[in-house]
Amino acid sequence: MRIILLGPPGAGKGTQAEVLSKHYSLAHISTGDILRESVKLGTVVGLKAKSYMEKGELVPDEVVVEIVADALKGDSVKEGFILDGFPRTEVQAAQLEGVLQEAGIGIDAVIYFKTSEEVAVARLSGRRVCSKCRAIYHAKNMPPKIDRICDKCNGKLIQRKDDEEKTVRNRLRVYDKQTAGLIDYYRTKGLLKEVSGDLDVQEVFEILKDIFAKK
Numbered sequence: 001m002r003i004i005l006l007g008p009p010g011a012g013k014g015t016q017a018e019v020l021s022k023h024y025s026l027a028h029i030s031t032g033d034i035l036r037e038s039v040k041l042g043t044v045v046g047l048k049a050k051s052y053m054e055k056g057e058l059v060p061d062e063v064v065v066e067i068v069a070d071a072l073k074g075d076s077v078k079e080g081f082i083l084d085g086f087p088r089t090e091v092q093a094a095q096l097e098g099v100l101q102e103a104g105i106g107i108d109a110v111i112y113f114k115t116s117e118e119v120a121v122a123r124l125s126g127r128r129v130c131s132k133c134r135a136i137y138h139a140k141n142m143p144p145k146i147d148r149i150c151d152k153c154n155g156k157l158i159q160r161k162d163d164e165e166k167t168v169r170n171r172l173r174v175y176d177k178q179t180a181g182l183i184d185y186y187r188t189k190g191l192l193k194e195v196s197g198d199l200d201v202q203e204v205f206e207i208l209k210d211i212f213a214k215k
């Protein structure tokens with residue numbers, strides 16, 4: 001199965017991608033995760049991406065398209081993949097089509113996580129991430145057992161700089177302006193399936209399993 005997860009930041013795409021990739025043994029390709037790792041390692045891509053990410057702006061198309069094209073060449077995607085956070089512009093969507101066409105494969109479904117702004121803001125501004133193993137918590141809804149310490153690896157929990165409320169609001173504006181148009185783009189292609197991103201993790205997962213059972 002080859003799936004795209006589409007929706008605003010804070011819709012729960014990353015969480016569902018984790019759950020789905022385990023359940024269906026699919027590769028999880030998150031451009032946000034790859035870019036954050038590149039920034040941490042100080043690679044050329046990381047240096048190009050850093051300032052955009054801190055402001056909540058999109059990294060230039062050519063940088064992310066190359067990352068995804070590389071990821072799609074690996075062996076881990078042979079059984080299928082989940083694209084989480086990509087494409088985010090029509091240019092990226094068109095270039096993805098070219099890459100897939102060359103590989104002789106297509107996308108089976110695009111899942112659109114329809115999410116209200118207030119839910120997205122509350123989720124992101126409360127999100128805490130383990131600085132060591134990247135496990136995700138929420139200050140109110142899913143706190144760790146010991147304050148600011150990861151249950152899994154004892155790493156320190158941090159707030160992503162771009163999860164501060166002001167930046168979150170900008171990320172949502174950027175999504176409306178640059179990404180929301182992809183909903184119609186994929187609807188026209190007959191690939192779009194809509195779920196409510198406001199529901200909790202298990203509820204969304206059950207709906208998605210039903211959708212994929214019919215594929």
Ligand code: AMP
Nearest residue numbers: 031032052053057058059064085086088
């Ligand atoms: P995410 O974790 O998906 O919310 O991504 C975090 C940040 O990485 C975004 O705010 C962008 O700065 C950058 N980013 C991730 N994916 C893309 C993409 N497909 N196009 C451009 N920028 C991206």
